[in-house]
Amino acid sequence: MIKKFDQYRIFLCFIFVFSAACATTSNIYRDPNMDFGAIKSIAVMPFVSLARDNVAAERVRDVFINKLLSTGAVYVLPTGEVARGVARAEIANPATPSPEEVVKLAGIIKVETVITGVLKEYGEVRSGTAAANIISVSLQMMEAQTGKVVWSASTTKGGITVWDRLFGGGGQPMDKVTQRAVNDLINKLFK
Amino acid sequence: MNREPPIQEGKFSIAVLPIENLSGTRAPLKEIRESLIHMMGAKGFRILEEETLEKFMERNRIRYTGGIDKPLAQAFKNETGTGGVLITSLELYSDVNPPKIALTSRLVSTGEDPAILWVDGVGLAGDDSPGILGLGLIEDPKILSKKALDILTRSLGEYFGKKLGREHVQSVKGKFRPKTFYRSDVLDPDKKYSVAIVPFLNMSGRRNAGEILELQFIRNLKTFEQFDVVEPGLVRQQLLMLRMIIAEGISLANAEALFATLDADLILAANVFNYQDYQAVFGKPKVDFFVQLIERKSRSVVWSSVSYNQGDDGVFFFDRGRVNTSHAMASQMAQWIGEMMLEGSKRAQAAKVQAVDGNHR
Numbered sequence: 001m002i003k004k005f006d007q008y009r010i011f012l013c014f015i016f017v018f019s020a021a022c023a024t025t026s027n028i029y030r031d032p033n034m035d036f037g038a039i040k041s042i043a044v045m046p047f048v049s050l051a052r053d054n055v056a057a058e059r060v061r062d063v064f065i066n067k068l069l070s071t072g073a074v075y076v077l078p079t080g081e082v083a084r085g086v087a088r089a090e091i092a093n094p095a096t097p098s099p100e101e102v103v104k105l106a107g108i109i110k111v112e113t114v115i116t117g118v119l120k121e122y123g124e125v126r127s128g129t130a131a132a133n134i135i136s137v138s139l140q141m142m143e144a145q146t147g148k149v150v151w152s153a154s155t156t157k158g159g160i161t162v163w164d165r166l167f168g169g170g171g172q173p174m175d176k177v178t179q180r181a182v183n184d185l186i187n188k189l190f191k
Numbered sequence: 192m193n194r195e196p197p198i199q200e201g202k203f204s205i206a207v208l209p210i211e212n213l214s215g216t217r218a219p220l221k222e223i224r225e226s227l228i229h230m231m232g233a234k235g236f237r238i239l240e241e242e243t244l245e246k247f248m249e250r251n252r253i254r255y256t257g258g259i260d261k262p263l264a265q266a267f268k269n270e271t272g273t274g275g276v277l278i279t280s281l282e283l284y285s286d287v288n289p290p291k292i293a294l295t296s297r298l299v300s301t302g303e304d305p306a307i308l309w310v311d312g313v314g315l316a317g318d319d320s321p322g323i324l325g326l327g328l329i330e331d332p333k334i335l336s337k338k339a340l341d342i343l344t345r346s347l348g349e350y351f352g353k354k355l356g357r358e359h360v361q362s363v364k365g366k367f368r369p370k371t372f373y374r375s376d377v378l379d380p381d382k383k384y385s386v387a388i389v390p391f392l393n394m395s396g397r398r399n400a401g402e403i404l405e406l407q408f409i410r411n412l413k414t415f416e417q418f419d420v421v422e423p424g425l426v427r428q429q430l431l432m433l434r435m436i437i438a439e440g441i442s443l444a445n446a447e448a449l450f451a452t453l454d455a456d457l458i459l460a461a462n463v464f465n466y467q468d469y470q471a472v473f474g475k476p477k478v479d480f481f482v483q484l485i486e487r488k489s490r491s492v493v494w495s496s497v498s499y500n501q502g503d504d505g506v507f508f509f510d511r512g513r514v515n516t517s518h519a520m521a522s523q524m525a526q527w528i529g530e531m532m533l534e535g536s537k538r539a540q541a542a543k544v545q546a547v548d549g550n551h552r
Contacts (some may be wrong), residue, residue, distance in 0.1 A: 046439075055394040059464050067361035068495045069373035078483055078492055080440030080460070175479070175499050179370065 012107070017166035028188050031150040034143065036189075040067065043077045043111040043124060045139075048095040060119055060137060060178055067182045085109035100148025104146030113150070114142045120154075123174070127160050132171025134158040135181045142188065142191070153188040157181040193392040203274040204416070205298065206244055206267060207222045211257040211280040213406075214293075215398035218284035223294075223336055227279065230337075230344045231353045234350075239273050247271055257402070259425025264305035275300055277347075278424075282314070282403045282518055287470045290332035293518035295406040298347065305422050310410045311346040313339045314518025318472070325488030341473060361528070364512075366505045367523040369482075369496035372531060374432050375537050377486055377493045380533050386412055387421040387455035389441055391480075400466035404480060404521055408459060411525040417533055421453050429453055440483070443490055450487045457493070465499070475502035476517035478524060484532070494532050496525045 043067050049057035065076045086094040089104045095116060097105065098169075102114050121136035138154030158177035163169070171177075202240055207228050210220045228238055232255040238291060248252075259267070259276055267273050275298045283293035295312035299305050330337050378384075389403035397551055405423065412418040429452045430437075435445055441460045449458055465479035477500075484494035502514040514520045 058394060058462065059479075059481075063371070063461060063497050066371050066373060066481065066495045069495050070491065071372055075491065078440055078460075078485060080437065080442040080445065083439035084442035084444060100413065100454075175370065180449055 008086040017154075022168075026133075027133045027150040027154045028191070029149070030191075031148070032149040034152070039074055039112050041075045041077065041111045041113075042141075043082045043105070043114045044068070044079075045082065045086075045097065045114060047119050048096050048118040049119045049122075051119055053122055056122040057119045060122070060135070060182070061117070063178055064139075064182050064185070067179075071186060073191065081109055086156055087173070097142075099142070102142045103144065103168060112144050114144060116140050116142070121156070125159060127165070128156055130160045130165045130168065132158060132160045132164050133174045133177045134171075135174075135177050135186065137181055139185055151189060153185055155181045155184040155188070157184065202271065204227055204239055205231070205277050206239040206247075206271060206273045207277045208244075208256045208279070210239060210429055211278070212387075213257075213399040213403050214281050214284045216284055218281055218412055220281065222333075223281065223340070224279070226337060227340050227344070230340050231347070232521040234344055234348050236347070243271055255427075258427055259299055259301075259305055260424045260428035261303070261305060263424070264299070264301045265303060268301040279343075280402070282312075282406070283468055283516060284332075285468070285470050286332040288330050289314045289328065289472065290330070290333070290335045291468065291470075291516055292335050293516050294339055294343060294346070295410060295518075296343050297409065298350070299422050299424070304322075305425065307409065307413060307420055307422050309342055309347060310397055310407065310413050310420075312410050312518065312522060313342045314516035314522070315339050316515035318345075319515055321397075334346045334522060362524045363523050364505075367500055367520065368527045369498040369524070369531065372496035373492070373494065374530075374532065375456050375486075376491040377491070378532055380417065383417055383419060384456040385419045385421060385454065386451055386457045386459055386484075387414075387453045388459045389425050389426060389449070391460070392437070392440065393466075395463050395466045395479075397466045397468075400463045401461075403518075404461065404463050404466060404478075405519045406519070407525045407537070408461075408482075408528075411522060412459075412529050414526070415529050415533060416471050419531065421455055427439070441485065443485070447490070456487050460485070461485075464485050466521070476514060476520055477501050478521045481526060482526055494528075496528055496531075498528070500524060531535060 044061060047057040047061050068074060069076050084103050085108045088108050089101060091097050091101045091105060095162055105166045106114060117137060117139040119137050121134055124131050135158055136156040140149050141151035145151050157180045164171055200466035210224050212218055212220055218501045232238055247270055251263060257280060258278060265357060267276055275296050277296060279294060279296040282295055282478050283291055285291040288540055293314035297310035298308045300308050315335055317335055320327040388405050393407050406523045409420050413420050427448060446458050462478045463481050466478045467477040479499035483492050486493040500520055502520060
């Protein structure tokens with residue numbers, strides 16, 4: 001026979017184990033002291049590409065710039081202007097600038113924030129006979145005055161679903177998956 | 192086609208430049224040009240004699256045939272007396288059955304201020320209209336080339352006010368709209384804009400995809416009364432003179448220099464990610480690009496859009512509605528962008544008028 005004390009201990013263990021399932025994790029960081037409503041201009045730096053596709057990072061960057069502009073909330077500098085600023089600020093690696101470089105760049109091209117990004121995955125993934133398109137991106141926003149990170153978020157869209165495993169179909173086209181990922185990131189930015 | 196006033200024929204002779212090959216493959220350029228000259232001659236156009244053109248090109252050391260700059264336009268006028276120069280670019284050529292061809296031609300005026308008078312293009316595949324039991328299939332590339340050249344010469348004839356038969360009208364389908372876009376209210380639908388198109392960045396695997404898409408925009412923006420497109424030869428000349436290399440898009444400093452030298456109101460730049468045609472039967476064309484338009488006064492981006500389409504988009508039964516060449520697809524995508532630039536501005540204007548009316552009441 002189990003003693004009453006042991007029963008209590010088992011009950012506590014169950015609570016401890018199953019309460020972990022209720023926990024939520026967030027992949028967004030927002031600086032509580034930053035006034036995001038005051039941001040009027042943004043420079044989007046070239047993204048780091050960890051994918052096999054050579055132009056994927058440029059493509060995702062252009063879709064992101066376009067979506068950001070279409071919100072009407074902020075103005076995004078033309079990519080050529082950002083490139084000019086990078087050249088003038090002599091930034092060796094524009095995809096991963098240091099806080100000092102961000103401050104210098106923002107002074108040249110007159111922006112309030114700078115966004116950098118990493119394209120972690122882009123293209124087709126396979127699992128057994130099933131295949132589908134996937135994208136995984138993470139972004140960081142840095143304040144121009146201090147070079148401090150004020151916002152960071154990541155997203156993953158697409159991938160192989162149960163439907164793909166059962167019926168095939170190859171998942172959604174890459175363009176649509178990219179749009180979904182970019183929409184998700186913008187929603188996280190304006191949350 | 193455009194809405195410029197037609198020039199009185201008779202006195203107006205045309206110099207047909209050698210065809211610029213953007214197809215990235217070997218093509219019978221000489222034969223295509225001879226057929227074009229023959230067809231134009233048969234339709235009553237005055238063509239500059241071959242020998243005179245050859246001597247002129249030799250004298251002026253012309254190697255680039257994709258456009259003309261100011262000194263060259265002036266030299267054409269003074270030395271040969273021609274009123275216009277016909278610049279033709281071959282965008283696609285495949286003689287594998289079913290054959291495919293895509294051409295864009297434009298007529299540029301000579302003299303002090305060269306301007307695009309007429310521009311049109313055609314993209315055909317042998318299996319565009321197979322018909323019942325495949326009776327409509329075209330298997331001979333020469334027949335297809337003739338058909339394409341006939342469409343172009345008819346369109347040129349219409350520009351000169353001649354009635355030569357069927358009108359070449361392009362229908363635009365909704366599926367070719369940009370997938371996302373940004374449009375500023377700065378664009379005024381009642382104002383006429385001079386647009387300079389800078390070389391597009393080609394990130395696709397297709398050779399010359401930037402130049403090909405640039406031609407599509409020249410052709411389609413020219414169909415709108417509000418847009419006057421600067422001859423690309425002039426843009427090229429200014430880029431060379433200013434020693435400007437557009438490696439990662441156009442900067443505001445570069446844009447300002449071009450605005451000043453070309454007297455343009457807008458600068459159109461783009462990145463081409465995919466421009467794919469296919470050979471033989473299996474495959475589909477794919478076009479994917481990003482466009483930005485910079486305005487002179489506001490020094491800001493007034494239009495930005497992302498467009499991508501495949502030849503079988505929205506096709507469900509019996510290949511109905513399928514597009515077989517990226518030329519035909521890109522042309523409609525560019526047409527949509529032009530329409531939406533102006534349509535959106537009209538809507539914004541209407542909203543402003545409504546707001547003003549509301550305030551008065």
